[in-house]
Each structure stands twice: as C-alpha cells, then as structure tokens.
Amino acid sequence: MFNIILVGPPGSGKGTQAERMVQKYRFIPIALGALLRQQMAENGANKSLIEGYINSGQLVPDHLSFELATQLVQAHPSDTSFLFDGFPRTIAQVTFLEHFLKQCHAQIDGVIFLDVPRNILIQRLKNRATIEERPDDQDDIKIKTRMRIYEEETLPIVHYYKSQGKLHSIDGTQNVDTVTKAIETIIDGLRP
Known part of the structure; x- marks a missing residue:
C-alpha cells in the first residue's frame, strides 16, 4: 500500500492533478468533494445535510468525512494504493486517518502541497464557477468563507x-x- 495526500486551497488544481495521478499510477482516489457531490446527485441519505454545508462554503462534519473515506478504503484489497484529495482537511481528520491506516498496516507516504496565492485562487474559482456552474464557486461570500476555513482548518x-x-x-x-x-517527480522518488 502506497498512500499520497494531495492538498491545497480551493482552486489550486487538486482535482485536475488528482485525475492525472490516478490515470498514471492507478491510485484509487479518495476525493471527498467528489464523493459529497455524488451523494447529493444520487439523493443519498445525507443529501440535505451535505447540501447545507457545501452551499454555505462550510466543511461537512468529521463523522461524515470519516464514514465516506473508510467505506472506500475498506472496499478495496489491503495492498491498494490511495490518493487522498480533499481529505484530510483538519488536524482531527489527520489524526483519524493516521490511526485508521495504522490499523490497516499502512501510512501516509507523502503529502504534496499545491501552493497558490489567494488572489489567483479567487480568480480561478470565479472562472470555474462560470465553466462548471458549481454553487460553491459562484458567490463572493461563499468563496471568502471557503478561503477562511481553509486557512484556519486545513x-x-x-x-x-x-x-x-x-x-x-x-x-x-x-x-x-x-x-x-x-x-510525478515527487511520487517517483517516494515509491517503494
């Protein structure tokens, strides 16, 4: 098992890069944002709860993040390699993930941080709102809330x-x- 976390602020390009890494290295993606949007699209049991948090730019409660992430990990063989995108987002989630992986005789092998200044992020989010029509990118107040939460929590x-x-x-x-x-250079240097 080889596990990487891809972290960065909203609009840093995590989703695009995660897709490329999944294709090249055959990681199983644990993309929390995509999982949450899927739950909403499929009218999952937590749809209204998730919508409330996402539409206000807030992070969903930890217990829901834990549940979704662990279900995905447990659904795969023990030698599977994972790319965590958008999870963990808080120190509490880091602690949970490390403890959970230890139980699976695994660990986080590397964390790749996409560093982008705030002014560029805001412009990217507004562009993405136009292209993808994502509700969490369409409003200045939601964007500012997401940036504040990222800076304080992530x-x-x-x-x-x-x-x-x-x-x-x-x-x-x-x-x-x-x-x-x-x-790719970083991952190639970390792989066993």
Whole structure:
C-alpha cells in the first residue's frame, strides 16, 4: 500500500492533478468533494445535510468525512494504493486517518502541497464557477468563507506534515503540465 495526500486551497488544481495521478499510477482516489457531490446527485441519505454545508462554503462534519473515506478504503484489497484529495482537511481528520491506516498496516507516504496565492485562487474559482456552474464557486461570500476555513482548518495540516518531513511543496501557479511533471517527480522518488 502506497498512500499520497494531495492538498491545497480551493482552486489550486487538486482535482485536475488528482485525475492525472490516478490515470498514471492507478491510485484509487479518495476525493471527498467528489464523493459529497455524488451523494447529493444520487439523493443519498445525507443529501440535505451535505447540501447545507457545501452551499454555505462550510466543511461537512468529521463523522461524515470519516464514514465516506473508510467505506472506500475498506472496499478495496489491503495492498491498494490511495490518493487522498480533499481529505484530510483538519488536524482531527489527520489524526483519524493516521490511526485508521495504522490499523490497516499502512501510512501516509507523502503529502504534496499545491501552493497558490489567494488572489489567483479567487480568480480561478470565479472562472470555474462560470465553466462548471458549481454553487460553491459562484458567490463572493461563499468563496471568502471557503478561503477562511481553509486557512484556519486545513493549512495547519500542511504545517503538521512539514514537521514530519512528509511535505513536498509545488508552485501551483505554473501551467498544468509543469505541475503534473513536478508531482510525478515527487511520487517517483517516494515509491517503494
């Protein structure tokens, strides 16, 4: 089992890069945002709860994130390699994930951080709102809420993994292919 976390602020390009890494390395993606949108599209049991959080730019409660992530991991053989995209998003989720993986005799092998300045992120989100019509990208207040939550809740995990020597930062303002090559170089260096 070889496990990577891809982390970055909203609009940093995580989704695009995660898709490329899944294709190249055959990771099983644990993309929390996509899982939540799928739950809403399929009228899942937690649809209204999830919609309330996403439409206001908030993070869904940890217990729901844990449930979705563990269900996906447990549905695969023990030697499966995972790419975590959008999870963990808080220190509590990091603690949960590390404990859960330890029970599976696994760990996080590396954390790749897409670093993009706030002004560029806001422009990217507004562009994405026009193209993809995502409700969480269409409103300045929601965008500001998401940025504030990212800075308060998610940025601490970047510092945590840096202190463990597992963090690899990439300039996310570069073109998509350059960022992809940088990520591939990191993954190739970490793989057993």
